[in-house]
Amino acid sequence: MSTSTSAPVAVVTGANSGIGRATALHLAQHGYTVFGTVRALNKADKLLTKASELGVTIELVEMDVADDDSVRTGFADIMRKVSHIDVLVNNAGIGGNGVTEECTPAQYHESFNVNVVGAIRCTQQVLPGMRARKTGAIINITSIVGRIAALAQSPYVASKWAFEGVSEGLAQEVAPFGIRVAIIEPGVTRSSIFSKNIEAPNSTGAYDTHYRRMFQFYAAGIANATPAEEVGALILHAITTDTPQLRYPCSWGGQQIVNGRAAMTDAGWVELGAVQEDSAYFQAFKASFGVDISNS
Numbered sequence: 001m002s003t004s005t006s007a008p009v010a011v012v013t014g015a016n017s018g019i020g021r022a023t024a025l026h027l028a029q030h031g032y033t034v035f036g037t038v039r040a041l042n043k044a045d046k047l048l049t050k051a052s053e054l055g056v057t058i059e060l061v062e063m064d065v066a067d068d069d070s071v072r073t074g075f076a077d078i079m080r081k082v083s084h085i086d087v088l089v090n091n092a093g094i095g096g097n098g099v100t101e102e103c104t105p106a107q108y109h110e111s112f113n114v115n116v117v118g119a120i121r122c123t124q125q126v127l128p129g130m131r132a133r134k135t136g137a138i139i140n141i142t143s144i145v146g147r148i149a150a151l152a153q154s155p156y157v158a159s160k161w162a163f164e165g166v167s168e169g170l171a172q173e174v175a176p177f178g179i180r181v182a183i184i185e186p187g188v189t190r191s192s193i194f195s196k197n198i199e200a201p202n203s204t205g206a207y208d209t210h211y212r213r214m215f216q217f218y219a220a221g222i223a224n225a226t227p228a229e230e231v232g233a234l235i236l237h238a239i240t241t242d243t244p245q246l247r248y249p250c251s252w253g254g255q256q257i258v259n260g261r262a263a264m265t266d267a268g269w270v271e272l273g274a275v276q277e278d279s280a281y282f283q284a285f286k287a288s289f290g291v292d293i294s295n296s
Contacts, residue, residue, distance in 0.1 A: 009082050011075075013037045013065055013122055014092030015058065016044045018191030019141060019228045023089055026232035028056035035078050037063040037092065065092045065118030066110075075125040084133060087239055088126045090119035091141045096155030099210055102201040107155045115159035116166060127174070134178040137239045140167040141184045144254050148261040151273075152200065152207065152214040171246055182238035183247045187254030188221025189228050213281060213293075220293040226251035253291045260289035 010027045014020040015036025024036040028051065036058045038044045044060055051058045059081070063074030078085065096103075096111040123138055130136030145153060146160035164183060171181035200211045234250050249255045261269070272288065275281040282294040 008086040010087035020091040022228035022232035071121040111155040111159040137180040187251040
């Protein structure tokens with residue numbers, strides 16, 4: 001049975017860690033009734049412990065965004081407890097390292113199924129109600145790699161570029177119904193996704209330089225990573241501001257890299273990839289993007 005609540009209701013996918021956890025907790029602290037989706041309830045201990053420490057409640061929902069039935073069941077469970085959903089934060093996602101030559105089709109399928117289709121599944125569950133009420137917010141967490149084809153992460157990049165396209169189209173589609181869409185584009189944020197995303201195929205041995213530079217980028221980023229709580233606060237701002245934006249680059253390297261790529265010609269982008277020596281590459285990267293990824 002649905003229970004009425006005066007508090008706005010938010011659903012945050014992938015709420016067990018990183019940006020998802022920080023967002024769920026931040027929204028709960030600001031008066032939202034928050035449902036956090038997790039793939040397994042027994043993996044949400046840190047979320048529940050932190051919620052208890054902060055004196056807030058997070059309603060857990062077991063859901064795998066990569067599975068049609070799981071998403072339908074999860075949202076049905078939510079709607080038995082509340083009358084409507086005001087905010088959906090599509091945060092659940094996976095990484096995916098590899099250059100194009102060395103990635104299997106299955107890697108691309110998995111990245112797209114979680115990072116793109118997973119968000120679409122969840123969005124389709126909330127849109128009918130938001131349209132009927134002519135209000136709501138859908139916040140899509142992409143990445144700066146949705147704006148720049150970061151090195152040696154082809155499945156991840158491809159899925160995030162696709163998610164950017166879906167999000168941009170969605171924003172126009174739902175504008176007549178008073179529904180807000182915002183795209184959050186984090187750079188490097190403190191999150192467990194990086195510790196889980198350390199594999200690189202390197203099956204041919206031809207791309208050693210590419211993988212080395214990719215991991216060096218993340219090593220520099222992790223050393224300076226933005227707390228996930230800052231992204232959670234930005235998401236609340238994106239939901240509530242009277243002057244909304246479509247895109248919000250954020251976190252370490254985010255705005256600089258987006259701006260740098262926008263100012264760079266396509267020829268300049270290709271030339272950067274052709275730089276042979278790491279030291280020269282790091283120097284050119286810093287000149288282009290204002291971000292130092294060298295070891296120094």
